[in-house]
Amino acid sequence: MRRIAESTVRRLSLYLSFLEEIEARGVPTTSSEDLARLGGTTSAQVRKDLSFFGSFGKRGLGYSVPELSTRLRRILGLGQQWRVCIIGAGKIGAALTRYAGFAARGFVVSAVYDSDPSKIGSRWGNVKVRDEADLERDIEAGDYQIAVLAVPADSAQKLVDRVVKAGIKGILSFAPVQLTVPSDVALRAVNMAMELETLTFAITNKAD
Amino acid sequence: MRRIAESTVRRLSLYLSFLEEIEARGVPTTSSEDLARLGGTTSAQVRKDLSFFGSFGKRGLGYSVPELSTRLRRILGLGQQWRVCIIGAGKIGAALTRYAGFAARGFVVSAVYDSDPSKIGSRWGNVKVRDEADLERDIEAGDYQIAVLAVPADSAQKLVDRVVKAGIKGILSFAPVQLTVPSDVALRAVNMAMELETLTFAITNKAD
């Protein structure tokens, strides 16, 4: 498969969320124009995005909502349950652990790890806080495919290296640092400072 | 000023974080090559990014670390304190309110808003939970320039419309929906589902 742009994948995820809304309203078909309007893009963009993966519509008619959403779910890899662990039992880790949005999309959070002995062993809802020292063992046992990192900047790269070595293939980081991973590991980083600074840049420089 | 690509702004924010580290180590000068290595990009990219805003280095020598970081701070609009409110006193709102990273970058979180009467009036650290009904009044009084949205999907657009009408110029959203704002308002949205799905896509489709 030709390399797909990240912006394309993000839009596919967006289209899928629209399809789920449309499906919930019981509407059977939709068009590239509908999806474009909802997503703030153009119908040509929607069709081009889909065209990388095949031909899912009917000319003159549009797309079958259930069919297209099934296809998109498969393309995005959502056909399976994904087991996720959260690393870091601080404020952000706590919020993520209890975040209902995960389950709604097929992501199962089954543990939180921390190195603080006063936190290890406690229960958050039905999720247990485990000892960070056991991380490798649990990953190697196949407990998780994805790790969500919610730790301070200075320990983030060390933990990335550890989970990568243990076999994790996907990492979502909330640590405010630049991280590096081998090319066969997928990494997404949400950096709050960066988000806020693109905002302040836009506010400061608008109408130039 | 020519329109600056968002990717450029994000990298500037990254360069600034590197400069702060370098400055903390007491190193007086740096080069586009150094910044590129830290940021996983190329030196030509660094120089091009900076060139949109002026000429900050000395040929043969590189960049003065304090000078370049001052310039970047000004470019990014970090010369002033930014007053921020969090909307939504749920798990994510709580984590954001106490997130130390904000203050470190000159962002002051002075209030959290919620509509739940059982939360209104309580204190989180030195931040008070206020009545969401007072949002417009406080924004109009100039209490905040930026709103951080941590509310459920179905109330997010309504709140965006309210804060925009009251005069907010920058919004950072964590709600899992597509939002629309007028063109003079800056919006950044962090959508967890989207981040996770780009991960699962990458894991599922790797080595094709």
Place this chain on the structure above:
DNA sequence: CCTAACTTGTGAACTAATTCACAAGCCCCT
């Protein structure tokens, strides 16, 4: 004062992403 070793700043070349524009296919109506 001249040369060697560097590093910036920037047009030009290249690569990637988006938008255009239209032939082809499909449905409905008469």
Place this chain on the structure above:
DNA sequence: AGGGGCTTGTGAATTAGTTCACAAGTTAGG
């Protein structure tokens, strides 16, 4: 069965973003 009205899928054109490559400064050393 044929025409009109839609909408897809996709090459071609355009626009945006990145990388190349090198002249022009700068410093250090002799």
